[in-house]
Amino acid sequence: MADENDNERMDDNQKSDKMFTLKKWNAVAMWSWDVECDTCAICRVQVMDACLRCQAESKKDSYGKQDCVVVWGECNHSFHYCCMSLWVKQNNRCPLCQQEWSIQRMGK
Amino acid sequence: MSTPARRRLMRDFKRLQEDPPTGVSGAPTDNNIMIWNAVIFGPHDTPFEDGTFKLTIEFTEEYPNKPPTVRFVSHMFHPNVYADGGICLDILQNRWSPTYDVSAILTSIQSLLSDPNPNSPANSMAAQLYKENRREYEKRVKACVEQSFID
Numbered sequence: 001m002a003d004e005n006d007n008e009r010m011d012d013n014q015k016s017d018k019m020f021t022l023k024k025w026n027a028v029a030m031w032s033w034d035v036e037c038d039t040c041a042i043c044r045v046q047v048m049d050a051c052l053r054c055q056a057e058s059k060k061d062s063y064g065k066q067d068c069v070v071v072w073g074e075c076n077h078s079f080h081y082c083c084m085s086l087w088v089k090q091n092n093r094c095p096l097c098q099q100e101w102s103i104q105r106m107g108k
Numbered sequence: 109m110s111t112p113a114r115r116r117l118m119r120d121f122k123r124l125q126e127d128p129p130t131g132v133s134g135a136p137t138d139n140n141i142m143i144w145n146a147v148i149f150g151p152h153d154t155p156f157e158d159g160t161f162k163l164t165i166e167f168t169e170e171y172p173n174k175p176p177t178v179r180f181v182s183h184m185f186h187p188n189v190y191a192d193g194g195i196c197l198d199i200l201q202n203r204w205s206p207t208y209d210v211s212a213i214l215t216s217i218q219s220l221l222s223d224p225n226p227n228s229p230a231n232s233m234a235a236q237l238y239k240e241n242r243r244e245y246e247k248r249v250k251a252c253v254e255q256s257f258i259d
């Protein structure tokens with residue numbers, strides 16, 4: 001499922017000055033991790049609940065519902081969108097597998 | 109006031125209590141959850157064995173997006189520990205990930221004691237002895253272990 005993005009990803013890797021280069025990525029490799037994938041590894045709250053930041057601010061959007069959504073990367077790791085959007089500003093890699101971060105889907 | 113960083117640290121503390129890793133311990137200071145005291149016990153089968161090394165961990169409101177500042181309070185003789193107790197460890201600098209918690213930080217430092225990296229030395233004397241004169245290195249480390257009982 002990630003095949004069509006491989007070329008793009010290689011270009012990104014060449015640009016960044018890292019100690020290793022991802023030549024090819026096999027998305028299937030991460031499934032064993034799935035037992036715990038219900039928890040956002042950044043804030044340690046279940047992804048279906050609001051993230052710690054939204055809890056702290058008890059943030060609701062103008063429609064009165066929590067707009068704290070879940071985001072899945074091409075690597076199949078999921079996080080709160082809030083948590084991940086802060087992290088990718090610093091480093092555009094999945095914090096769990098170090099793969100270049102690209103969003104596969106978003107939602108609840 | 110409970111910020112996201114403070115809430116995350118409460119979770120870290122809970123996890124450390126419920127699932128304590130062997131050979132490390134840590135807790136927030138009484139009046140400030142942003143400053144922790146920790147202890148790392150010297151790993152078995154290393155010259156650090158039997159030592160109880162104290163550290164402080166200082167977090168900012170940007171945690172876990174930014175790593176905390178970790179420092180040995182106990183005197184250390186180690187290739188990757190600076191004279192002021194600062195630690196040269198990639199995961200506390202450029203390889204930091206926001207998925208790490210206090211438990212992961214302390215166990216990484218513990219494994220640094222077993223496996224120094226003499227190629228990025230913070231203490232060049234320790235790095236040199238580690239590479240060239242292991243007996244003298246171990247002698248110096250053992251002196252730190254004894255010192256750690258006192259302070």
Ligand SMILES: [Zn+2]
Binds near residue numbers: 083
């Ligand atoms: Zn989160």
Ligand SMILES: [Zn+2]
Binds near residue numbers: 054055068
């Ligand atoms: Zn949120």
Ligand SMILES: [Zn+2]
Binds near residue numbers: 075097098
């Ligand atoms: Zn990932």
